[in-house]
Amino acid sequence: MSQARDHGVDDRPVRPSGNRVAGAGASARRRAVARLAAGTPVLPVLVVLVVALAVSVDLAGGAxxxxxxxxxxxxxxxATTSGPRGVLCVGFLAVALGVTLGVRDGAPGRELTAVLSALVAVTLASVLASALRGRRERVLAAVRSVAETAQHALLKPVPSTVGPFQAAVRYSAAAAEARIGGDLYALIPTPHGVRLIVGDVRGKGLPAVGTAALVLGVFREAAHDEADLLAVVDRIERSLARNLGHDDFVTAVVAGYRRAGQLEVVNCGHAPPLLVSDSGSITTVEPAHPAPPLGLRALTGHTPGLQTLPFDDGDQLLLYTDGVTEARDGDRAFYPLAEGLRRHVSHEPAHTVGALHDELLAHVGGRLHDDAALLLIRKPAVRPAEAQAPRASDPGPVGAATVREERCCS
Structure with a gap:
């Protein structure tokens, strides 16, 4: 059973007074004027006023x-900066000033009519141009949104912590309006430890993006299915051999952390990674037996080898694409990545790759001419309490594996 509650409200109808109605009307007019002023471009209005002033002065002299x-x-x-409403406002102002000045100073009716007709025609054409420009901008915004969605699907964001590693990545496409390109990277935890790839597709544009999507798709599947890192590389090679043309290929470095203290690396024609020890020394991880890029194995007959590197607490590994090392400044000098890494290396991978990326852009003058990717992983020191309680995310020994080649970098 409901009960009525008395809130002390008078039920008699309230009639708005004349002052309130007048105040509401004035407020609406002020809002309309404010919206009109907000949509009116300042620079075109100033141009019209300056021209009107010059016309007014010269009309006094008869010219x-x-x-x-x-x-x-x-x-x-x-029309180049505002919407159709702003263009109409400027056009109306121009016509009004033209009529006022012409009539005030007795301009010939035929000449004044011709000038005003031209003003009206230019205004209408400008309104149309502004509407078309706005439509193109909306289409471009939609395309950018699709590109960003494709980037997140293709190059998924790398979390700051993956398994036992701290990680950070920076990627820049060469095209000013692009979000994705021919460079690729991925860092994923698997039942066989943390695995990662950094690669560079030959060529640019949509074909390169399609190839990058193919490589990443195969890598993510094979990294979970295959216990051997070389088997992961073989899966990618077979897929590219079926789908790429004769002149297409992908350079890549594939790495995996399967056992504590050891990092497995397979380099397929890619730029060698940089290994930073806990003491700060930097070593270039050159492959002992260079292998061809992915997609070209059938032409050369060479197979990649597996390198095992010591990777202890505090060590870091930087993988990158040639868009970083081949970036040139105004004097055609290459960007010195190893020196930059020595200057900016820290215990925070995000800070390190951010500083490297900013320095790279400064080196080339603000715009890259090739896609560039930087991926840095760091093995932080394990606290004593954490060492006593191993985490499920830490990859441990997963069966016996034959190391085909071992090479320690000092």
Missing amino acids: GMIWLPLLAAGPALA
């Missing part, structure tokens, strides 16, 4: 009609 058509510069300029 003002020569400058009156310049009022059309206002709506034409507004």
Whole structure:
């Protein structure tokens, strides 16, 4: 059973007074004027006022009609920066000033009509151009949104912690409006330890993006299925051999952390990674037996080898693409990545790759001419309490494995 509650409200209808109605009308007018002012471009209005001032001065001397058509510069300029409403406002202002000045100073009716007709025509054309520009901008925004979605699907964000590693990545596409390109990277935990890949597809544009998507898709599946890292590389090679053309290939470095203190690396024609020890020394991890890029094995007959590197607490590994090391400054000098890493290396991978990326952009003058990717992993020191209680995410020994080649970097 409901009960009525008395809130002390008078049930008699309230009639709005005349002052309130007048105040509401004034408020609505102020809001309309504010919206109109917000949509009116400032620079085109200033252009119209300056032209009107020049016309007014010259009309006094009898030559003002020569400058009156310049009022059309206002709506034409507004079409490049404002929407149709702003263009109409500027055009209306130009026509109003043209009529006022022409009539005030007794301009010939035929000439004034021709000038005003031109102003109206330019304004209407500018409105159309502004509407088309706005439509193209909306389409471009939609395409950018699709590109960003494709980037997140293809190059998934790397978390700051993956298994026992701290990680960070920075990626820049060469095209100014692009979000993705021909460089690829991935860092994933698997039943066989943490595995990662950094690669560079030959070529640019949509074909390179498609190839990068193919490589990453095969890598993510094979990294979970195959216990042997070389088997992962073989899966990628077979897939590319079926799908790539004769002149296409992918350079890549595939790495895995299967056993504590050991990092497995397979280099397929890619730039050698940089190993940073806990003491700060930097070593270039050159492959002992260079292998061809992925997709070209059938032409050369060479197979990649597996390197095992010591990777202890505090060590870091930087993988990158040639867009970093082949970036040139105004004097055509290459960016010295090893020196930059020595300057910016820290215990925070995100800080290190951020500083390297900023320095790289400064080196080339703000714009890269090739895609560039940086991926850095670091093995932090394990606290005593954590060492006594092993985590499930730490990869341990997974069966016996034959190390085909071992090479320690000092």
